[in-house]
Amino acid sequence: MAKRFTKKKENFICEHCSWAVSGTGYTNHCPKCLWSKHVDINPGDRDEECSGLMKPVDLYKEGQNWVLVHQCERCDIKKRNRISEDDDFDEVIRLSQEIADKKMKK
Template sequence: MSRRNENTGFRCLNCDARVVALTNGGYRNHCPFCLRSRHVDIRPGDRAADCGGLMDPVGWRHKTGKDWQIEFECRDCGTRSVNRVARGMTQPDDLLLLTHL
């Protein structure tokens, strides 16, 4: 994998869905269908983590004036990170899944 492929989409490790890149200029690191992410970033988009583990959604929050955020926890090393919810575009996140967390 080249470091240049950061916003060109990916295949989900968990459900094997083909995930397309965001069309609004944002950065997506999680699957919209099962909401699993991959532990490849220290900061969103930097690809600086060596872990590569699957990250499960463990919670979500909504801050006034900001969009929803999903919190993820890595299965391999337990690192937690948050990512903005993707919606109003191609392949929006399945927000119903969040209500089951």
């Protein structure tokens, strides 16, 4: 019944930066540019039909973990994701600065 947290190993090409992502089963965003794709209803189920690209719009630290917030460019839904060890940390830092800059300008 409950299809939550299904694990699927899959490789995919990032539609934002064309990086070849090798899936670990938990991968839901590109480790290079940190963009994601709206393919899950529940994490890992790939049941969402939207398939819009999801832009990283917010990034913050929660305890020891970095949390990335993605917003779908097609349907505007927002989702929280944990940064994984495989992610490009330089990009995480760059993005956090970019987001901080944007917040300052508001």
